[in-house]
Amino acid sequence: MSSKGRSPLILTALERIPLVQQGNDLAEILLHTLKDNKIDLIDGDVLVIAQKIISKAEGRKIDLNTITPSKRAEDLGEETGKDPREVELILRESTEVLRVRPGLIIVEHHRGFVCANAGIDHSNVPAEGGRDQDFVLLLPENPDKSAQELRRKVEEAEGVQIGVVINDSHGRAWRNGTVGISIGFSGLPGIVDLRGKPDLFDYQLRITQIAAVDELAGAASLLMGQADEGLPVVHVRGFPYPLRDGSFQELPREHSKDLFR
């Protein structure tokens, strides 16, 4: 990676992305917006996309008035002070509840990542008939697949080989603040494995699996800034590792190696 690592990494948030609605063809929107931003994709570029616009395009906006909470959701709603209908959705989106506190349910999402409230989002869900707080937005059903489809369409239209990352903002166990991480991606490595490479002094490297996709997701998140919908797509040039097939399934730590469950 020596020569590639010395190229600059350039991240550009795309401007003038229209508000995304259910059923929109996101690939079309991306292609149009890239042109509007005078960005010509080249091989090795990566597009990082906020989960929110994927979820909206895929119709993951849910009217809580259509949800009937289970007994367990009612109980957890009482324990946490959260709307039992929202708790019901959190439980449906999850495989395991790790911790419960007022306002907070930490789960393993069915896609394999641990996060607060199954990533279900209240903000930026447009009002409809003045009942905006009754709507929530679930994460995309299968972010890897969403990334793969977007990538295929953009690659076919532009004749390039790129990566697509879907990111979200998650908290961490021991640190304040959220960082952008990936919840699904296609066309680039999730983990870059440098095990076995000698370092400068021929001592075998030990910490040698780099979560490159998460580092990139966080970098893009810096430019997306607050969770608004204004800057949900970031174009990346100079990702320093070779593109390859990749899947979120590289990321979740095996339960047998998880010390904090």
Next chain:
Amino acid sequence: MSSKGRSPLILTALERIPLVQQGNDLAEILLHTLKDNKIDLIDGDVLVIAQKIISKAEGRKIDLNTITPSKRAEDLGEETGKDPREVELILRESTEVLRVRPGLIIVEHHRGFVCANAGIDHSNVPAEGGRDQDFVLLLPENPDKSAQELRRKVEEAEGVQIGVVINDSHGRAWRNGTVGISIGFSGLPGIVDLRGKPDLFDYQLRITQIAAVDELAGAASLLMGQADEGLPVVHVRGFPYPLRDGSFQELPREHSKDLFR
């Protein structure tokens, strides 16, 4: 942040940084290397620096033959299969042991972050008399202070206002691979607090504290790549938030809010 957020974020790994040794004046090395790389600092730039070269300059390389392990270190050494002298250093650098497994001691470092093996590093510690594996490198004693001193010297020499971030690669509780995070910094926000700002639809944002310094540390880490000493400094232009005083003390989660200790 709207207008600033639309500027590209450009990260450039500096080339031709000499190997750093104890007692080196890192600010001098940085200033020289920036010139050699034809980078003129401007207000708002940030330098991200791998902890390893800070530690080396500060003489944090320890000969394990000078360390006498305590009884507790002997016991933990047996339990983990780690060198009891290294365990002794891990314990001295820490305030609390959270988890112990073969090869792994997860601690709260005395600077307030949770990490594996107190961040003590075996790799890239140059051999001396063929006993290279007897040397380890501790993290800088006070990374915030190291960052502050570097920042002051560079700012005075160049007449600019910049940020300085010291980064390291850490694992995460539930995800494979390491990501770059900050262990100390100066001159930029650790957490950017967007609480209270309405989002696009005037719904109050809820997840609104962004660990901007960690997102930047991870972005730079992508270019530093493997843990070698070849690319330990990354120049950042276009950090999208206003610079201000900042300290690592913004980052550690209060113990009372920690659900995973």
